[in-house]
Amino acid sequence: MANILLTNKCVRACPYCFAGQEMAQASAFLSWENVVYLADFLLASAHSRVSLLGGEPTLHPQFTDILVYLLERGFTVTVFTSGIMSKTALTELAAHVAALPPERLNFVCNLNNPAQTDTLKSETHKLHDFLAALGPRTMPAFNIYRSDFDIGFIFELVARFAMKKRLRLGIAHPIPGAANEAITVADIGAVIERLCSFRAAFEQSRVRPSFDCGFPLCRITDAELGWLVRLTGRADFKCTPAIDITPDMQVYCCFPLSSLNRRSIYDFDSFNAVVAYYRSLQERIRGDIAGIYAECGACVHRAERTCAGGGVCQLVNRLTNENPARLRTIENEHQACLPQ
Amino acid sequence: MNTRLVCPNDAALIGRLARRALCVRVTAPQDIAAAAALARRHNSLVCVICETASLEDIEVSGDWQGIPIALAVARTGPFRRLAAKLKGLRALNLRVYLPCTTDALVGARLLASVGVPVCVTLDPAAAMDWEALADLMTYALLNIARHAPIEPFQTMADGWRPAERGEDWGRALFDDPERYLHVAASGAVALSARELAAGEFVGDVCELDSPRLKQRVDERKERWRELFLENHFCARCPSWRLCRGRFSAGKTEPDGCAEFFGEAAEIIERARAKSARSPTWQA
Numbered sequence A: 001m002a003n004i005l006l007t008n009k010c011v012r013a014c015p016y017c018f019a020g021q022e023m024a025q026a027s028a029f030l031s032w033e034n035v036v037y038l039a040d041f042l043l044a045s046a047h048s049r050v051s052l053l054g055g056e057p058t059l060h061p062q063f064t065d066i067l068v069y070l071l072e073r074g075f076t077v078t079v080f081t082s083g084i085m086s087k088t089a090l091t092e093l094a095a096h097v098a099a100l101p102p103e104r105l106n107f108v109c110n111l112n113n114p115a116q117t118d119t120l121k122s123e124t125h126k127l128h129d130f131l132a133a134l135g136p137r138t139m140p141a142f143n144i145y146r147s148d149f150d151i152g153f154i155f156e157l158v159a160r161f162a163m164k165k166r167l168r169l170g171i172a173h174p175i176p177g178a179a180n181e182a183i184t185v186a187d188i189g190a191v192i193e194r195l196c197s198f199r200a201a202f203e204q205s206r207v208r209p210s211f212d213c214g215f216p217l218c219r220i221t222d223a224e225l226g227w228l229v230r231l232t233g234r235a236d237f238k239c240t241p242a243i244d245i246t247p248d249m250q251v252y253c254c255f256p257l258s259s260l261n262r263r264s265i266y267d268f269d270s271f272n273a274v275v276a277y278y279r280s281l282q283e284r285i286r287g288d289i290a291g292i293y294a295e296c297g298a299c300v301h302r303a304e305r306t307c308a309g310g311g312v313c314q315l316v317n318r319l320t321n322e323n324p325a326r327l328r329t330i331e332n333e334h335q336a337c338l339p340q
Numbered sequence B: 001m002n003t004r005l006v007c008p009n010d011a012a013l014i015g016r017l018a019r020r021a022l023c024v025r026v027t028a029p030q031d032i033a034a035a036a037a038l039a040r041r042h043n044s045l046v047c048v049i050c051e052t053a054s055l056e057d058i059e060v061s062g063d064w065q066g067i068p069i070a071l072a073v074a075r076t077g078p079f080r081r082l083a084a085k086l087k088g089l090r091a092l093n094l095r096v097y098l099p100c101t102t103d104a105l106v107g108a109r110l111l112a113s114v115g116v117p118v119c120v121t122l123d124p125a126a127a128m129d130w131e132a133l134a135d136l137m138t139y140a141l142l143n144i145a146r147h148a149p150i151e152p153f154q155t156m157a158d159g160w161r162p163a164e165r166g167e168d169w170g171r172a173l174f175d176d177p178e179r180y181l182h183v184a185a186s187g188a189v190a191l192s193a194r195e196l197a198a199g200e201f202v203g204d205v206c207e208l209d210s211p212r213l214k215q216r217v218d219e220r221k222e223r224w225r226e227l228f229l230e231n232h233f234c235a236r237c238p239s240w241r242l243c244r245g246r247f248s249a250g251k252t253e254p255d256g257c258a259e260f261f262g263e264a265a266e267i268i269e270r271a272r273a274k275s276a277r278s279p280t281w282q283a
Helices: A032-044 A061-072 A087-097 A121-137 A153-160 A187-194 A198-207 A223-232 A272-288 A294-298 A312-322 A324-334 B013-014 B029-042 B079-090 B102-113 B130-142 B154-160 B169-173 B193-197 B211-221 B222-230 B258-279
Strands: A002-005 A049-053 A077-081 A105-110 A139-145 A164-171 A208-211 A243-245 A249-252 B006-007 B021-026 B044-054 B069-075 B094-098 B117-119 B181-182 B188-190
Touching: A002 A032, A032 A061, A032 A312, A032 B102, A032 B130, A049 A061, A049 B181, A061 A077, A077 A198, A087 A121, A105 A121, A121 A139, A121 B102, A139 A153, A153 A198, A164 A187, A187 A223, A243 B154, A249 A272, A249 B193, A272 A312, A272 A324, A294 B021, B006 B013, B006 B222, B013 B029, B021 B029, B029 B044, B069 B222, B094 B169, B102 B117, B102 B130, B102 B258, B130 B154, B130 B258, B154 B169, B188 B193
Parallel strands: A002 A049, A002 A243, A049 A077, A077 A105, A105 A139, A139 A164, A164 A208, B006 B021, B006 B181, B021 B044, B044 B069, B069 B094, B094 B117
Antiparallel strands: A243 A249, B181 B188
């Protein structure tokens, strides 16, 4: 799916932010001309699903207009938001999406635990206003950046605001060259153990956990896996390229890899070519390092692609720290794969 | 002369213009249906031209079905307010005319992309964002996805003859005296909307078929020759064949128009080449 970054601005300062380098750039907002171009580009490539991200996408001055436009063009839209927006913007947004079928538009709301992450009271009020208006369209999301994380508050929010009963869980990955708080490879086992300690809350609230990329299958016991599969019906341990398109029409694969083989969207004839380019880059990196653990190379689950061997961003981070010259070589070699 | 007459919605005037092809001007959208009915009583209706402030304020009426409408608006308004009207607009025989302001050019692109035909009014008297205009023309003729036509670029492309005199694309803007004459309520005739507004008339409706009026039209069509006699920079401009000095008035040097029309010719050639590479399949 294409992730369109409407702006690089955000009102929060999450300690784990993996988009920090993007946010540090001068303010940028996607122009209408580029919105139309991207809509055409994606539709011509037979892609009718799109995600709107930021920064905080709702900060774009024409956010509601862009959203309504993309819906009019036939897209199914997912908006990744903090839920923190002005009352006027929220009222306007809620009014324009009220009549839409739920499958056409949904929100993924990135939640921080106020007890563990600095959060202004006013932000919490705004978040609650957002959830009161759009809770049933909203899936909760949580980024794990410390191994003693607490997600108890999310179950309360889900019940209170009738949110979707699926919790998107992501591991905060270290960004090469950045100082974001993150989970190290060594901590992943503890993170999974901690997550499973919320088993009763998941079951009681009937909320299903869903893993973003980077969770390795081998750090989950058979008992935990059984529970997960029974609760969710499936469990994914994959890592596929998420294509991010910036307000100035640059394209890269995932925030943590934003400096790697960054291109202009105009270099490609179709969105499928973009995906193929970055999938091939990921394969190239995985050809050098099989996975985040030494045993990934000989792992049957990795060979059978049941597990990706951790997120490719974790592999890039390792290469950056241990063999930056090799990473540059991979980048340069991949440059030649650009469609002519 | 088989000319179409652009005239106000004036019963007395329209009564004088029996059996003519009319474009009737109204200023209120609620007058469109009545104006069309009046014109069709004794004339052939080309279209109703409605000039109003903003597209967002227009209530699309079911009475407009079957009426060709040129809806001239100053702006489109926010897209969220247009969305509910789009289905109605697309169901009509309607083209939205927009000025060449930066916002309106964006509005034109948005409307075309959701299937509403548009036309941007290249007005020699207005300041132009030539770069944005070239960008819109690229979108109009070379874009990767289907969209509604964007005039006058389509007419420009259809009439472009690189080695000979092409057709006047001004007709997409009702600005071609061979095709459109502009009539005041008094019956006075002008060769363009601008001249009508300035009170610069060339005759009266009672002279419509007269050789004198035809001569005035022919003179206007050949007025470009004066630019050569004056050694105007337009006469030496490589983009001449496409613009024919339309933007020459009051200028002592090109202001971006030459670059735009040069690029426009390239865009048209590229669009033709693209079209030739993917011919329609035939049995």
